[in-house]
Amino acid sequence: MRILHTSDWHIGRSFHGHSTLDALRGVLEALVTQVRDHDVDVVLVAGDVFDSATPASGAYTLLSDALRGLADAGATVIVTSGNHDSAARLGFQSSLLRSGVHVITDPTSIGTPLTVADEHGDVHFYGIPFLEPVLLRSTWPGVRSQSDALGRAMELVRADQAHRGGRAVAMAHCFAAGVEPTPQLERDIQQGGLDIVPLSTFDGVDYMALGHIHGQQQLSPRVRYSGAPLHYSFGERFKPRGSWLIELDAGGLGAVEWLDLPVPRTLTTLTGSLDEILTEARYASHEADWINVEYTDALPQRDPMRRLLARFPYCAAVAHMPAASSVDDARTYTQRVRAARSEAELVDAFLAHVREGEGASAREAELIAEVVEERSHAEAHA
Incomplete structure (x- = not known):
């Protein structure tokens, strides 16, 4: 069985004030092509389908078109909600979708899989929507953190899997231990706003498809993040965009391959004096990129964004980052x-x-x- 793991579409998110709907549509069309070209049987979308709990109408249209395209390419599609999604709205959307597309938003469904068969038998897919501990305390007494909630959810998965037998795949939306640090992640940890889920929580399944981190990461051969299909910040510009292609054989996890997705517009940070950036020929190759400018003039310059847009029509951000002072004066x-x-x-x-x-x-x-x-x-x- 071939499975495609994607996540964090964030439909409706803007990029420095610019809409990303058209760019994302093109990338999701490329995802459909991956499904068709690689004869994918099941597509997993591990949370944060929308960027907002109240998405605009265009976001619903894009989601419906993307899910329809994946299903028409021959795949069963399984979607779980993330922390950016409204579980109620995403769940309502599921009732309007065609057969073969499953949207999982209800925590009470955890432990009840969607089963897809291949020539080796059944594969059980356990979708775990994003879990808010405060909303689960009456249902799961003793749950105080997301780590507790994911631990309880995986206990239900393992108990059901022990009863059913066969191969198992699960999907969740969380921060897992071992994630490569990023500046935002480090700030969240320092401020106590991040609930880390131990990697051992995910024991017992053949593959664990995670969402929440926007960059591709492998925490173990069977526990991975696919990341987002678009770059949503300049800090992500060096991280590849794509999806994981997973093959299950008769014994469980087989080959895993990374499939690149196209980057609609390159993200570039230019550093130098404003005059250099505006005039030097060496920057000409970046005129069609998304541009973040950090100009190093000693003093702030007048109307830098207006002047930059004349050369770089996709300049999205500009910041004054003066070089270190050359004046050595220790006086207060x-x-x-x-x-x-x-x-x-x-x-x-x-x-x-x-x-x-x-x-x-x-x-x-x-x-x-x-x-x-x-x-x-x-x-x-x-």
Whole structure:
């Protein structure tokens, strides 16, 4: 049996204010082609189908078209809800879908699989929707964390699997131990906002399809994240986009292969002075990319986004990232102020303090001198 593992479509998410619906439609059409070209039997979508609990109508249309395309390509499709989804709305959508597409949003269904047969017998698919511990405490006493909830869910899976026999695949949406750190992940851990699920929680199944992490990751040969099909931030730009193709043989997990998906528009970060980025020929190859500019001028420049868009029509973000100050002055601001011998020097000390050591330019010094002179003249004739 051939299984395609995908997740985190985030239909409806914007990219720095730009709609991603058309780009995602193209990528999901490529996913359908993968299913057809590789004779995939089952497609797993492991949560965060939508980006919002209240998606716009266009998001519903895209989801319906994508699921219909996967089913028409010959696959059984199994979808679970993620933390971004409204389980109620996604569950309602399931009642409108064609045969062969299954959307799992109800925690009470955990432990009851969808069974698909191949030449070696039955394969049982256990979908685990995103679990909110606070909503499960009356149903599962003692559950206080997502780790507890996933542990209880997998106990139900293993108990049912022991009764049924055969091969088993499960899918869930969570942070699992062993995930490659990212800046956002590290912040969540430090702030205590992340509930890590031990890898041993997923013992007992032939393959565990996880969602929640946007980059492809392998935690063990049988526990993997597929990541998102689109890049949704510049921090993800080096992570490949694609899906896992899993083969189950008579004994369980066989071969696993990564299938790349197309990247509709390359994401690029350009660093340098604003003038260099706007004029130098070496940046011409990036004019059709999504662009994030970090310009290193000592001082903020006027209208940088407007000027950048004239060359890079897909410039999405710009930030002033001045190079480290070359001024070696260990004095405190108070000491600089006390050392100033005139009002012009006082202004220069302030500018150097707020501009990473960059004092007044020659033209600014002229303007400061004029203002100081005018003020002294006015005071003298007051």
